């Protein structure tokens with residue numbers, strides 16, 4: 284396929300010629316018509332696949348010349364570096380188009396950005412915090428936005444921007460096209476899609492279910508976290524074989540927990556990256572691991588993607604990822620450049636289904652290694668591993684108030700109310716004989732009679 288097949292226009296063809304690009308990348312070919320159709324789109328693609336042009340080509344082709352001051356296209360990205368990079372890409376592509384592009388991000392003086400906004404823009408590329416500040420200052424009008432792009436959603440949510448995103452959705456017009464790109468599917472991304480997108484079309488470069496042949500995969504059935512820890516420690520003792528080990532976990536809380544638990548035995552050899560660590564900390568960890576100063580790196584899926592580190596001897600999946608694509612990305616961190624790579628997966632009974640999805644995608648069964656006899660099986664359980672349902676008629680049953688099971692997790696009565704919206708608010712207002720919220724203008728009217 285060439286760009287000629289995409290029915291672009293002359294200014295775009297000329298810009299692509301200048302760049303020396305003749306063929307769309309797979310995600311560009313896949314996304315073009317879907318984005319152009321105007322429906323909501325969820326694209327799964329990693330950095331480096333040409334994803335920026337995948338959404339910008341159809342947007343720029345459809346964007347008419349306008350002198351309107353407020354923007355029609357909003358691109359949100361998680362970091363200032365990405366703002367700069369995306370603006371740069373758009374400018375290259377829009378070289379022969381009369382379109383005003385502006386990048387805004389936090390950490391710098393807002394006034395210069397306010398002035399730039401006031402001059403009039405078509406496309407704004409922004410980090411969520413600064414965008415929101417500009418919008419509430421009323422300099423930036425967002426009611427004219429027709430297309431919203433959220434790039435690197437997984438990173439955005441991992442950095443804790445969910446609330447900021449929702450605040451921004453609130454001030455955008457309801458009728459708009461939502462376009463979202465993410466490198467990994469996570470539970471958080473999935474939830475955001477379900478909550479805010481209307482029948483989104485999914486585009487992705489099919490994650491190959493065929494793992495590289497040079498990656499040797501194995502799995503262990505392990506009953507729980509503490510036993511996984513015992514097994515991991517045993518494995519890591521062999522410093523010669525396990526000389527550069529990348530350990531994956533799904534969540535940052537688990538990354539911290541594992542890091543703390545390994546610290547006692549492997550203090551000098553250990554580093555960690557996840558999104559609650561500062562950018563400097565993350566870069567330092569990666570560098571120490573890359574250089575071989577630290578033998579072991581604990582990482583979350585979102586933060587470790589795109590990590591291009593040579594000679595990783597082993598990838599250890601401390602947990603079993605829910606989305607099989609994530610497993611493919613994880614094991615792809617080893618066995619790079621034709622070298623032999625090794626991957627080990629720990630799975631519990633609860634993770635069995637996720638394991639089956641992974642094996643289904645690869646159409647192979649990962650060979651199992653018998654649990655080593657010299658490793659202690661722990662009966663200690665993490666809070667979340669404990670059974671949630673108490674046995675009935677158990678003579679040893681704890682009194683309800685001491686029980687750690689389901690009752691413990693039950694919401695307190697006062698918290699268990701559903702969100703009843705207005706009527707509940709009114710009931711409270713009536714009960715306390717005054718409006719609970721200052722802005723309830725109808726309160727007096729309702730209570731006059």
Ligand code: AMP
Nearest residue numbers: 304306307308330331332333334335336
């Ligand atoms: P991205 O995934 O958007 O970060 O893009 C990665 C790099 O690929 C950028 O430097 C783009 O300029 C470049 N690129 C985008 N589309 C193409 C294409 N069709 N052919 C060659 N390079 C491309």
